[in-house]
Amino acid sequence: MIRQLTIATRGQGLYEITREISACVHEASWQEGLCTVFVKHTSASLLIQENADPSVRRDLAAWLARLVPEGDPLYTHTSEGPDDMPSHIKSALTATSLAIPVVDGHLTLGTWQGIFLWEHRNGHHGRHLVIHLAP
Amino acid sequence: MIRQLTIATRGQGLYEITREISACVHEASWQEGLCTVFVKHTSASLLIQENADPSVRRDLAAWLARLVPEGDPLYTHTSEGPDDMPSHIKSALTATSLAIPVVDGHLTLGTWQGIFLWEHRNGHHGRHLVIHLAP
């Protein structure tokens, strides 16, 4: 079973998509299986991270922004704006696809795990995801 | 087929789990398929790395500890101890899920590849893994 979703983003940050992915799993109504999430972009990525304390996500984003700053003189690919090349690097360091087992009809996420779309660009974007479910 | 494992960790480091994952594959007794490993935590992660020379893993862990040090003044999430925020960042930079094809009843790991649970926290933990096998 394949589902396609578009997530609206409004600038850099982590957008939780656990509810949207869980809804696909419930719709499939399999008791056991595997849910794979794929993001069709190279300047946004996927992450499973703590969804309890928002300071974890803030620190994580601040840390990565410091590691991969805008305006690095190393960049030659600057024609698409100062946030573009950092976005590609941040995407390369995180995930384009994630696989999460399904048990008893639910994603087997840990107590503190949420699924996030990580938008690395400024501005508003519609980010396309493909979800594959199989028993 | 789904199997759930708990791996006991005793502080930061790479814990080889190749044997445990291989045992699940043998139990399934499929000749061809896909084995997906998922870790239910955001301060421990998964890695496929060289399992021959332990100096590779020591250098890798030392390098990542230097990149993501404890006590960074950037962190605001400090209430769970100095090793907590670095653990979340290290997990984000490595894998939460891994997929390994099965051929002739065995994981198709390369000659030098082992599967590791990477514990990023101090102290003793029981880390929960979910293994999904499908033909």
Added chain:
Amino acid sequence: MIRQLTIATRGQGLYEITREISACVHEASWQEGLCTVFVKHTSASLLIQENADPSVRRDLAAWLARLVPEGDPLYTHTSEGPDDMPSHIKSALTATSLAIPVVDGHLTLGTWQGIFLWEHRNGHHGRHLVIHLAP
């Protein structure tokens, strides 16, 4: 369905393998499914990145080479050459397996996405990939 490929590399860099992986998908002739790519090495990795402007890939490789330089005095594993330990670290920071859904008989790659084998070592190598396809 399992296919095994060997990709010849001639030094560090990103080698596009989209055509090779797509050929496996066409051969399977499934309309819907999941394609998983696995690399059997710990000094080469997998990446989905922009395949349009080559300056993105050049900057990405230059950035990672600066983050993980050869000759870092931290390394103790130096017996296999100055490019070996950086290769293991770069592999750990990127992907060993990738999963891409298949819709209408094609990989659901985004407009600008290509699949790459990232060779982290100097010299010529034959890199082994395993591709798993399932409905």
